[in-house]
Amino acid sequence: MSDCAAEDCPLGHLTALETADGSLSLHSDHFQEAFHSSVGALEEARAKFAQPAELQRFLAGSTLRVLDVCVGLGYNSAALMSELEERQGPMAPEEAPRLDWWGLELDRRPLAMALAHAPFLKLWPEPVRHRLEALQRNGGWQDRTSAGTILWGDARQTLKQLPSGSGFDLILHDAFSPSRCPELWSEEFLRGLAERLAPGGRLLTYSRAAAVRGSLCRAGLELRSLLPAPGQRKEWSSGTLASRPNPRDPLPDYGPGWQPLTTMEQEHLQTRAAIPYRDPGGTDRAASIQQRRQDEQGRCTLESTSRWQRRWIHRVASMG
Template identity: 30%
Template sequence: MAEHDPENVPQNEAVLDWHEGDMPYSRAFDDHFYCRSDGRLECGHVFLAGNDLPHRWQSEKPFRIAELGFGTGLNLCETWRQWRDTAPDGASLSFTSFERFPMARADIDRALSHWPEIDRERAILTENWPETPAGRVEIDLEPHVHLTLVCGAALGSLSREEMPFDAWYLDGFAPSRNPDMWSAELMAEVFRLTAPGGRFATYAAAGFVRRNLAAAGFAVERRPGFAGKREMLCGEKPAA
């Protein structure tokens, strides 16, 4: 049953159905927000391992992660959990996510409650989540861990960014459902905003996605996907 009446939901807010209890499903993109087997483990396999994390954040210098598609906040919470367990003392994490349709606090809380492993992170995130996210939202989650949520269309949002990132999580809805999130123009902006030697990772393996990433300038690698999926993509921006 739908959680919201779409006629009464702002056009910049996610409109959801709920499948199998607590799995959110986007009506706008006709797709689930994460892998149906275990989204938390998928995050570790695809986004952390694909970006060679936690290995690459074993430094006291600030580490910057960017994400296309905040969704439920699952990738943030799992990354943050692993950061707390593995990052050196004094290090700082900046996590910036670009999201066109932010979810409501209650929906984030409901979706993330599926994983007791991230109960702590879920509680802090939802406590600080604004009632109506809009514009650029800045949240200090704890000392040395900061979230920036940029609300709006991804291409326009990225075009206004200047500081590069060390790692990218490309986690828009499936390329077949949301091709704009995987366009050549957007991948060129991702490349521009990647530090030399920085990386990206994505569950997507569509041919046009791989070609757009390679055309942007990334060295693209295919790896086995999560939970029996044949392939995923990751890669690196060549060092200067």
């Protein structure tokens, strides 16, 4: 896409990529990172977000509240909404929960680029395509079974504009990696997300970083480790499910695509890698947040992460 002013193009130059499952992804030259793993944007959305959401838990007559943090091209929400469509069937909308959707995103171009790409549009049923188009055109939609609103801007600020009151059942957190975008993985931002979860609500993310898991734990959430999908490279974890405890409906230890944290993963949370990203005012730049963390790591007495790695060498060999 052509160059534009920095305020309109916070991601810098965007390059289209094709991932292994044939789906479109992008690379941002500002963040120096691709939007999805090379395995596949669609595959990732299904395995890490739609599957552990367990949408069958939400029954007709209820409202499913979803927050998509870093909407990007819209894969995660589109995968979720497509599954809801399949479940209800076009003739019986009353069979499904009502969807109340919110999205946070900094840059308008990824969604626009996705919607200009015919193979991307073909992935989704018509009602889902219409919703994505309405987001781009009008910043939201309202139809018989759902309503959605996207808040454009820095998620650290737009998070505060979300309506207060009942919490989210699902938060899909898909920012660039903590090393590239620490501002969306800080102790403060993650606590802000955790506070917006309903009891039993789930935050899903591809991140397995100790700093992220530590912050989610301190925000009062229970953690599970997401497992690599069948056929994917064997790794020790492919992300995190974090849930606000609900004594009336406890989260099972095992579920579709998740398990409890192993001893190795629990010990990871006791190493220097678990020092959180801190952004007290919610306005710091990435470099300051990184520097603050490095200083804190230098002062702390926690075990070094390389020592932990050596202890678990066979299990973490695939860590990359």
